[in-house]
Amino acid sequence: xxxxxxxxxxxxxxxxxxxxxxxxxxxxxxxxxxxxxxxxxxxxxxxxxxxxxxxxxxxxxxxxxxxxxxxxxxxxxxxxxxxxxxxxxxxxxxxxxxxxxxxxxxxxxxxxxxxxxxxxxxxxxxxxxxxxxxxxxxxxxxxxxxxxxxxxxxxxxxxxxxxxxxxxxxxxxxxxxxxxxxxxxxxxxxxxxxxxxxxxxxxxxxxxxxxxxxxxxxxxxxxxxxxxxxxxxxxxxxxxxxxxxxxxxxxxxxxxxxxxxxxxxxxxxxxxxxxxxxxxxxxxxxxxxxxxxxxxxxxxxxxxxxxxxxxxxxxxxxxxxxxxxxxxxxxxxxxxxxxxxxxxxxxxxxxxxxxxxxxxxxxxxxxxxxxxxxxxxxxxxxxxxxxxxxxxxxxxxxxxxxxxxxxxxxxxxxxxxxxxxxxxxxxxxxxxxxxxx
Amino acid sequence: xxxxxxxxxxxxxxxxxxxxxxxxxxxxxxxxxxxxxxxxxxxxxxxxxxxxxxxxxxxxxxxxxxxxxxxxxxxxxxxxxxxxxxxxxxxxxxxxxxxxxxxxxxxxxxxxxxxxxxxxxxxxxxxxxxxxxxxxxxxxxxxxxxxxxxxxxxxxxxxxxxxxxxxxxxxxxxxxxxxxxxxxxxxxxxxxxxxxxxxxxxxxxxxxxxxxxxxxxxxxxxxxxxxxxxxxxxxxxxxxxxxxxxxxxxxxxxxxxxxxxxxxxxxxxxxxxxxxxxxxxxxxxxxxxxxxxxxxxxxxxxxxxxxxxxxxxxxxxxxxxxxxxxxxxxxxxxxxxxxxxxxxxxxxxxxxxxxxxxxxxxxxxxxxxxxxxxxxxxxxxxxxxxxxxxxxxxxxxxxxxxxxxxxxxxxxxxxxxxxxxxxxxxxxxxxxxxxxx
Numbered sequence: 114x115x116x117x118x119x120x121x122x123x124x125x126x127x128x129x130x131x132x133x134x135x136x137x138x139x140x141x142x143x144x145x146x147x148x149x150x151x152x153x154x155x156x157x158x159x160x161x162x163x164x165x166x167x168x169x170x171x172x173x174x175x176x177x178x179x180x181x182x183x184x185x186x187x188x189x190x191x192x193x194x195x196x197x198x199x200x201x202x203x204x205x206x207x208x209x210x211x212x213x214x215x216x217x218x219x220x221x222x223x224x225x226x227x228x229x230x231x232x233x234x235x236x237x238x239x240x241x242x243x244x245x246x247x248x249x250x251x252x253x254x255x256x257x258x259x260x261x262x263x264x265x266x267x268x269x270x271x272x273x274x275x276x277x278x279x280x281x282x283x284x285x286x287x288x289x290x291x292x293x294x295x296x297x298x299x300x301x302x303x304x305x306x307x308x309x310x311x312x313x314x315x316x317x318x319x320x321x322x323x324x325x326x327x328x329x330x331x332x333x334x335x336x337x338x339x340x341x342x343x344x345x346x347x348x349x350x351x352x353x354x355x356x357x358x359x360x361x362x363x364x365x366x367x368x369x370x371x372x373x374x375x376x377x378x379x380x381x382x383x384x385x386x387x388x389x390x391x392x393x394x395x396x397x398x399x400x401x402x403x404x405x406x407x408x409x410x411x412x413x414x415x416x417x418x419x420x421x422x423x424x425x426x427x428x429x430x431x432x433x434x435x436x437x438x439x440x441x442x443x444x445x446x447x448x449x450x451x452x453x454x455x456x457x458x459x460x461x462x463x464x465x466x467x468x469x470x471x472x473x474x475x476x477x478x479x480x481x482x483x484x485x486x487x488x489x490x491x492x493x494x495x496x497x498x499x500x501x502x503x504x505x506x507x508x509x510x511x512x513x514x515x516x517x518x519x520x521x522x523x524x525x526x527x528x529x530x531x532x533x534x535x536x537x538x539x540x541x542x543x544x545x546x547x548x549x550x
Numbered sequence: 551x552x553x554x555x556x557x558x559x560x561x562x563x564x565x566x567x568x569x570x571x572x573x574x575x576x577x578x579x580x581x582x583x584x585x586x587x588x589x590x591x592x593x594x595x596x597x598x599x600x601x602x603x604x605x606x607x608x609x610x611x612x613x614x615x616x617x618x619x620x621x622x623x624x625x626x627x628x629x630x631x632x633x634x635x636x637x638x639x640x641x642x643x644x645x646x647x648x649x650x651x652x653x654x655x656x657x658x659x660x661x662x663x664x665x666x667x668x669x670x671x672x673x674x675x676x677x678x679x680x681x682x683x684x685x686x687x688x689x690x691x692x693x694x695x696x697x698x699x700x701x702x703x704x705x706x707x708x709x710x711x712x713x714x715x716x717x718x719x720x721x722x723x724x725x726x727x728x729x730x731x732x733x734x735x736x737x738x739x740x741x742x743x744x745x746x747x748x749x750x751x752x753x754x755x756x757x758x759x760x761x762x763x764x765x766x767x768x769x770x771x772x773x774x775x776x777x778x779x780x781x782x783x784x785x786x787x788x789x790x791x792x793x794x795x796x797x798x799x800x801x802x803x804x805x806x807x808x809x810x811x812x813x814x815x816x817x818x819x820x821x822x823x824x825x826x827x828x829x830x831x832x833x834x835x836x837x838x839x840x841x842x843x844x845x846x847x848x849x850x851x852x853x854x855x856x857x858x859x860x861x862x863x864x865x866x867x868x869x870x871x872x873x874x875x876x877x878x879x880x881x882x883x884x885x886x887x888x889x890x891x892x893x894x895x896x897x898x899x900x901x902x903x904x905x906x907x908x909x910x911x912x913x914x915x916x917x918x919x920x921x922x923x924x925x926x927x928x929x930x931x932x933x934x935x936x937x938x939x940x941x942x943x944x945x946x947x948x949x950x951x952x953x954x955x956x957x958x959x960x961x962x963x964x965x966x967x968x969x970x971x972x973x974x975x976x977x978x979x980x981x982x983x984x985x986x987x
Contacts, residue, residue: 130744132762164763255727262728269706269723269765286706286723290692291699307567323790325569326601326783328706328765345782346763349789353760356793357874363800364870364959365863371875373888375895382867383900387907389863393856394911400852407848414844414851415837418858418967419830425862426802426826426960430819433801437794438808451810458812463820470824474831522801522959523863530855 119152127157134161143178150179155186162187163195173203176211185214192266193219194239194347197226226341234318235311237351238332238341241265244272245298247281252294258286266344270329273302280306280331280339308333311340316440318343319351359440363433365389365521389527396421396531403538406545412479413541416488417534419471424495424533425526427463431456431503432525439507449512453504460500461493468493483544491540495533502528556589564594571598580615587616592623599624600632610640613648622651629703630656631676631784634663663778671755672748674788675769675778678702681709682735684718689731695723703781707766710739717743717768717776745770748777753877755780756788796877800870802826802958826964833858833968840975843982849916850978853925854971856908861932861970862963864900868893868940869962876944886949890941897937898930905930920981928977932970939965 126134138149138161150158158179169175176184176199188196188211200208200223208227212220222240229235243265245254254271262268271289273282282302292301307325309318309332322330322345330348332341361368365385372378400407400417407413438452472489476482503525563571575586575598587595595616606612613621613636625633625648637645637660645664649657659677666672680702682691691708699705708726710719719739729738744762746755746769759767759782767785769778798805802822809815837844837854844850875889909926913919940962 128742130762164761259727262724268727286727287699290696290705290723305565323783323786324601325567328782345765345786346760349760349782349786352786352790353793356790356797360793360797360800360870360874363797364866366867366870368870368874373892375892375899378871378892378896379899379903382864382896383903386860386863386867386900386904390856390860390904390908393859396859397852397856400855401849404848404852407851408845411841411845411848411851412838414848414854415834415841417851417854418837418971419827419834421855422830422833422858422862422964422967423823423827425859425963426823427819429801429960430803430823433797433803433805434815437797437805455810455812455815459815459819462812462816463823466816466820467823467827471827523866526862526963527859530859534855 123152126153131161132164135164139165146175146178150183155183156190159187159190162199163191172199173207176203176207181210182214185211188223189215189219192239192241193222193226194237194241194266194341197223198237200227201231229311232315233311234309234313234315234332234343235341237315237318237347238311238343239266239347240341242272242329242331242339242342243268243270244274244278244339247273247275247299247302249298250294251289251292251296251298251301254284254298255289255294258289266342267329270327270331270342272306272331272339272342273298274339278338280308280333280337282306283331306331308337309343310335315351316355319348319355322348323352355440359436362436363429363522365523385521385523389523392524392527393530396527396534399531399534400538403542406538406542410541410545412484413538416475417537420488420491420495420537421530421533423467423471423492424499425529427460427467427496428499428503428525428529429522431460431500432507432522435504436507439511449508453501453508456500456504457497460497463500464493464496467496487541487544491533491537494536494540495529498532498536499525499529502532560589563590568598569601572601576602583612583615587620592620593627596624596627599636600628609636610644613640613644618647619651622648625660626652626656629676629678630659630663631674631678631703631778634660635674637664638668666748669752670748671746671750671752671769671780672778674752674755674784675748675780676703676784677778679709679766679768679776679779680705680707681711681715681776684710684712684736684739686735687731688726688729688733688735688738691721691735692726692731695726703779704766707764707768707779709743709768709776709779710735711776715775717745717770717774719743720768743768745774746780747772752788753792756785756792759785760789792877796873799873800866800959802960822958822960826960829961829964830967833964833971836968836971837975840979843975843979847978847982849921850975853912854974857925857928857932857974858967858970860904860908860929861936861966864897864904864933865936865940865962865966866959868897868937869944869959872941873944876948886945890938890945893937893941894934897934900937901930901933904933924978924981928970928974931973931977932966935969935973936962936966939969 129137138146141149188199200211212223226240241264243258243261245257258268258271269286271284271286272280273284275281282304283306284298284302288301307321307330309321309330311332311334318330322343327345329342329344331339332343334340357369366382370381435452435456468489471492472485475488476485506525566574575583578586616624625636637648649660663677678701680695680698682694695705695708706723708721708723709717710721712718719741720743721735721739725738744758744767746758746767748769748771755767759780764782766779766781768776769780771777794806803819807818872889872893905926908929909922912925913922943962
């Protein structure tokens with residue numbers, strides 16, 4: 114790049130929005146990116162790195178392309194929540210190297226942030242907020258705001274603290290603008306600020322920001338001292354990510370993984386399919402166990418898929434409702450056993466009605482009342498049990514500390530195949546015996 | 551309420567955050583709410599109505615409890631996007647009555663907003679934004695901001711327009727604060743503002759706000775004139791609602807509908823279950839058609855649920871991936887046919903591997919190579935077809951203007967039961983014939 118071209122390029126690049134800069138940067142080849150590092154300083158690169166998703170798989174390689182000091186400077190210049198999110202995904206020795214090359218006080222802040230569990234308020238908060246002492250007036254607060262405006266992640270909320278750094282109130286920039294510069298902050302601040310604790314779950318905190326329409330939420334430690342804020346852009350990301358993972362869980366596939374290479378895509382889906390295939394083999398073994406019954410009454414085979422299919426559908430509905438209701442925070446969160454009971458009763462009502470319907474259809478179609486009753490009863494019981502499994506299993510998973518996403522839709526339907534077949538053939542066997550005697 | 555108590559109550563109530571006020575208000579009985587309308591003025595009620603979800607089913611009754619003029623005043627005082635969202639759900643004659651009782655210019659604004667399709671940028675934008683003329687300086691802009699601060703939905707972004715109301719740039723309040731009051735806006739504004747068109751889909755606009763970390767996004771009409779803004783709190787709601795509806799679609803149940811009454815819950819789920827039951831009856835009829843084959847080789851019944859179950863699982867994965875990728879906006883949006891092809895190829899790879907696995911298991915278990923090959927082949931073909939259905943059907947639904955949510959997980963698995971059984975028995979029939987000859 115000639116000197117003149119560099120200038121033109123810099124102007125055009127820096128005129129773009131950070132997100133578009135990041136988009137452009139990620140579309141480059143490694144060699145082109147290395148040229149970019151020569152044209153832009155670490156601060157300018159940090160600006161658009163703030164908009165790159167932190168869980169980008171190639172992040173380690175991107176940083177490795179840069180000069181180590183340059184990368185450390187860039188991380189130093191980024192908002193510290195974003196820098197911490199990147200560091201979190203790096204190997205420990207890389208983290209230590211970068212931190213040792215940073216400004217000491219910033220490195221200490223980052224180390225603290227890295228200490229919090231990633232899925233908590235502490236894990237997503239930033240320390241780049243604006244706080245002022247409670248005895249200032251509006252004019253002094255505005256002066257302080259101007260001073261720190263360049264480094265703060267948001268200047269639209271100003272947090273009022275006492276000399277012990279306890280949060281005593283919150284002010285919006287709007288409040289500051291409309292009041293006279295000699296007004297004391299204590300007179301105009303909102304005293305009982307809504308806060309999050311560093312230990313709160315990120316989903317809960319994001320929901321709070323959504324409910325209250327906040328641009329940022331202050332985070333306090335166990336002593337009620339202000340330690341950070343969570344901004345609305347991070348809340349959106351949390352809400353979106355949690356929704357994606359619930360969705361992926363229900364489908365039994367990571368929908369975030371996009372590949373048009375069928376071998377790669379298949380390699381992501383096969384482990385789960387094959388695992389469920391073995392669970393399905395249990396169902397096959399069970400049916401095999403009833404082969405004598407089947408050869409006596411081969412008509413029974415006609416309705417296997419109707420019963421397993423319908424029960425699977427009901428179980429999937431139950432699962433989805435249970436997972437969503439478990440994700441709800443606050444007052445609306447149901448007691449676990451009450452939710453399971455409600456789902457089982459719903460299953461019973463749905464089961465009885467569906468069972469009666471199918472009994473009528475089969476009874477008329479096959480002109481066989483006993484067969485109709487068998488299918489109807491089996492359907493009702495299978496649906497009730499599927500609802501029990503659909504609501505109970507994700508709860509148990511969560512209780513014992515497993516990822517409830519394992520209780521995916523495919524898992525519930527495959528498990529429900531097993532219970533449905535067991536119920537169906539037990540009832541059929543009973544009726545056949547009653548019929549033969 | 552005695553006079554003194556009223557004062558105490560007003561103070562305590564108004565000290566709460568609007569969201570908590572709304573929460574309290576919604577927990578009251580109708581009589582208590584009527585008392586509240588006497589203690590609070592329409593403006594104070596409007597403040598917390600701004601935080602109530604617009605699709606609340608009881609909204610019509612809540613408004614009917616109020617004096618009509620009081621309700622009109624309240625709607626008039628609300629941010630106009632929220633007022634429009636409420637009006638949208640009311641019967642036409644109510645809307646006309648309220649609008650006729652409002653400030654004339656506000657009523658005209660609201661009528662315009664009501665005119666846009668609800669799912670577009672026009673349908674969710676507010677006209678309560680701050681715009682200034684391009685020839686002002688920073689001091690003048692700040693003065694204008696102070697003047698309108700109370701009525702604007704956000705004052706943190708200031709939109710710069712020319713005398714024709716064409717959007718020429720955007721400024722943040724941060725920019726205004728850090729620059730000298732005599733600086734011309736044109737010098738410091740960001741000239742190429744990212745905008746949305748009134749006709750853009752709400753999901754696309756919300757994604758833009760998320761990507762760029764905006765607090766608000768300006769909306770322009772076909773002549774590039776500024777007509778409104780969309781704030782980040784509305785973007786979160788859109789992202790959350792779209793995620794909920796994708797999730798509900800995958801499960802074949804409205805997960806937003808919460809009822810612990812099993813009869814009510816069942817009444818929401820039964821229509822879909824019974825519809826699918828009839829589709830399932832087709833599968834039963836098909837198996838019935840092969841009854842002769844089944845009575846000759848009753849071993850075939852053992853593997854029906856294994857094949858339908860596994861294909862259903864694969865189809866669900868395919869569906870989830872297709873629906874999510876269809877929801878992606880911008881450059882990443884795949885061509886429809888390319889996506890279907892990629893899913894079918896993925897199905898082929900998954901199918902062949904799963905088929906080989908099951909062929910081995912069955913071949914060894916039953917010591918029957920022909921049976922193993924039959925099951926393996928049927929499995930491979932059934933999975934491929936399930937992936938085709940899982941990716942193609944939601945696309946077709948969208949293409950022909952149906953809600954793609956109809957292509958729910960349960961629908962795909964039930965349809966896949968039908969195709970899987972057809973494939974399975976066709977292959978079995980072929981092998982049996984080959985075997986017998």
